[in-house]
Amino acid sequence: MDQTQNNTNPLPAIRLGDVVYQVPEPGVPRRVSARSSAVEVMTDLHRVPAATIPAGMNLDDARQAMILRGVRMLLVTDDRRAVKGLVTASDLLGEQPVMVAQNRAVAVADLTIADIMTRVDAVEAFALRDVLNAHVGDVVSALRLLGRQHALVVEPGEAGLPAHIRGVFSASQIARQLGIPPFVGEVARTFAEIEAAIGA
Template sequence: MNQVHHNSHALDVVRLGDVQYQVPEPGVLRHVDARSAAVEVMTDLHRVPAATIPPTMPLDKVRQAMVLRGVRMLLVVDEQRAVKGLVTTHDLLGERPVAVSQARGLKPAELTVADIMIPVESIEAFTLRDVLKASVGDVIHALRHIGRQHALVIERDEPGTAPAVRGIFSASQIARQMGIPPFVGDVAKTFAEIEAVIGA
């Protein structure tokens, strides 16, 4: 490549010879340890589209959506893209669907995601500002403290504006990036396995 200088520009322009373009490598996750930056294990919604569903979706369709998208958590949003809640595989496969259906005199198949989701006012979240200063170990301890395998990361463009969901933390993704084999179990067991690896 030969450089061509233009005095009117701050950047040097180059002429291309043989060149290839880069493409992202889907499914490739960077290996991390407890000292790695927290953003290394955050799903950045500026780069990866959020997996979302409407509040009216029946529970059997929610399970299918998770399988098809290869995720364990879905954001529940309305037509204006406002976050109404979230739902995880634990919420779907745990006792909540049965308890709600019995309390309302309905069959589990009649429930929608709005009936069992974690409402937005109960969602645990961290600010992007704090996340940028945190480590993977900090995230693990925070998730264990709140007793959830998922948490959201929010940011505000300007003071006084409504926060926007910028990212997602997932304990299962953190485990994969730390080289821990896939696991299925309750929250306490999940973090016991992760913390055994990092020596926490």
Template sequence: MIPDPLAGAYQATGCGCGAAWVSRYTIHPIWEGNMGHKHGMPMELVGIGGDSCAIVDASRVGKVAANSPAVEVMTDLRRIAAATVDPDTSLAEAQQIMVLRGVRSLLVVDASRHMIGLITASDLMGERPLQLCNQRGLKMQDLTVRDAMTPIGAVQAVTLADVMKSEVGDVVAMLRHCGRQHMLVIERDRNATTFVRGIFSSSQIARQLGIPVQTTEVARTFAEIEAALHA
């Protein structure tokens, strides 16, 4: 019977052996999979050393060019959790969620976590909320995400298959042509079920090009992005 590790009945073998732990009686493999392969600790612990250590600058990671693969500027929702919001959330709360997540768009989801719409910073800060208030005789604080979002039936997207064949320059051209700052990427599985797999964002592309992000002037943002791509 293998002793309880918390009971102090063993001692680690230390870096280098990794594939076993030592009890007072014998040496046991750490774990043995279904195929009989023994798994241990293939990584070796090392000291950082010195008086200080530099930290990777996130602003310098992921730099791209016009001919870089489009997927390099896609936010992959398999790696980064989607920023979502409930449709009954107030517009003020939705804006706060965007600030906290550092994003400019939110996927609107129902109780089953299925997407039912999309809301962007432009929807929150543009003319639409004021127009809705005037049309319905409401106050701004009465509006919810459901009122200002783009329903899923009106949301357009591109497929992951097309993204994998495209370049960053293609994405920028598409966003500018559509007059949008965001574009969803969808993927269909073998059962023909559609999933939102990723998001393209003009602000993310700008960051990866190393240019300032303009939050209010869409045309200027795209002009700077295209200038950087062709520099």
């Protein structure tokens, strides 16, 4: 078949000499710099299953889910995979549960994720088309301006279908990929260390 008729360009074939196959390195994300492509630090939900929990889960079970999955943010979803919000380790471990419980005159143990999550209409997100043209330093600057350690990446759905979450940015993952030792701290210190590492 004439390749010019269907506007394709066949890939050129090469002959192999000595080669080895690539072995995945789980838990060892690729090192990046401020000028690396932003997608290098995005958790791509086409490749990694989203970490989700239901809104009715209690706080202790949610903390356990984070530990088991090795994440510091969970998407809160319903049984139709619709995202209702998100919850972070800071939400679970900070003062918010105690304040909510006091305001409602209930025990913290009686709260569910729905009581403390950030609702989806208040969640910061970036468009995938913008992320594809951005650098790691751009993502760090955006997260710092938002005062958040996490942000979602969204791409439009096909005709008539809702948009879907394609990826997640995490300040702690960016720090790991920049070679900053693991830490747990407030947002300001997190970004001070990241920006020092990238020379921002």
